[in-house]
Amino acid sequence: VRRMRGSFYVAGPLLTRFGEAQVPLPGGCVIGSRPVDFHVRGFKALGAKVDEKYGVMHAKADRLVGTRIDMDPRLRSVGATVNLMLAATMAQGTTIIENASREPEVVDCQQFLAACGARIDGIGTTTLRITGVERLTGTEWSAIPDRMEAGTFLIAGALTRGDVTVTPAEPERLRIVTDMLVQAGCDVSISENAVRLRMDKRPEAVDVMTAPYPGYPTDLQPNTGVLMSVAKGTSVIEETIFDARFNYVDELLRMGADVRVMEGAAIFKGVPQLFGAPVVATDIRAGAALILAGLCAEGATEISGASLVDRGYEDITGKLKGLGAQIEMLPEADAETSDAECLL
Structure with a gap:
């Protein structure tokens, strides 16, 4: 606990x-x-x-x-x-x-x-x-697809100018995310249980504000921040749910991003290129965002504390390798301190 x-x-x-x-x-x-x-x-x-x-x-x-x-x-x-x-x-x-x-x-x-x-x-x-009832009974159940994992891989495709299909997915519940990606210039196609994203250019800046569902998910805000850090133009991301959600920004600055954090919001002035650097993951979503930043950065990125990401993503390194990424999870030195490293 x-x-x-x-x-x-x-x-x-x-x-x-x-x-x-x-x-x-x-x-x-x-x-x-x-x-x-x-x-x-x-x-x-x-x-x-x-x-x-x-x-x-x-x-x-x-x-x-x-x-x-x-x-x-x-x-x-x-x-x-x-x-x-x-x-x-x-x-x-x-x-x-x-x-x-x-x-x-x-x-x-x-x-x-x-x-x-x-x-x-x-x-x-x-x-x-x-x-209330006296007792519950057993049943069989399949959990719904993970929206945050799906959104993470779609944004990864947008950052790397790739072609990514996510399945199984529930496109209607991802609508606000795919709408943002379309505004950013991505080609998004939707079928009954899959979403495909294709991107071949630098993204356009988009303003985003997080909110409880059906609003924009706070758990995808850091990934969106990485996308806006390399977009053409200036974007504003407002965070209305967690007051320390922008703790990944200091690490993005190490990689060459131009971001200014104010109370409840961050202003991203897009730069043409991020650069690999040693950075630290402070939470699950920040760790995933830094992995995405490393994928589109020039040079190697080393992420300390990357084992945090495993709590929210099953085999993220294996799935990214399947998409062509050069990524390796280095072994943890101490499981209690969560100091595994991810090398991109």
């Missing part, structure tokens, strides 16, 4: 099934403030007694009881929506969650729970009405 924030999601299921959960407070990527107070307030609203001591959250309840939970409409927290939704599935009575996240991955989780016997009304909307 200390290193993977998503592991805090076990709290809701443990609490609703066993009446108690003791979970270390999470760590995760250094991308800004992401407190778990949304989760804790929700557990308390459901009737749990919650203590936070010595870095551990301890929640206890004989049985959770349905209630109304109002989430912050500006953020529509993905993690809190999932955790509270999981907790409410077996709570006594009905729970209403307002301003719930609509991210496709959250909707997929809702549909999975419904297949397991959960009673959830409002699937795919910002208002969920969950009527």
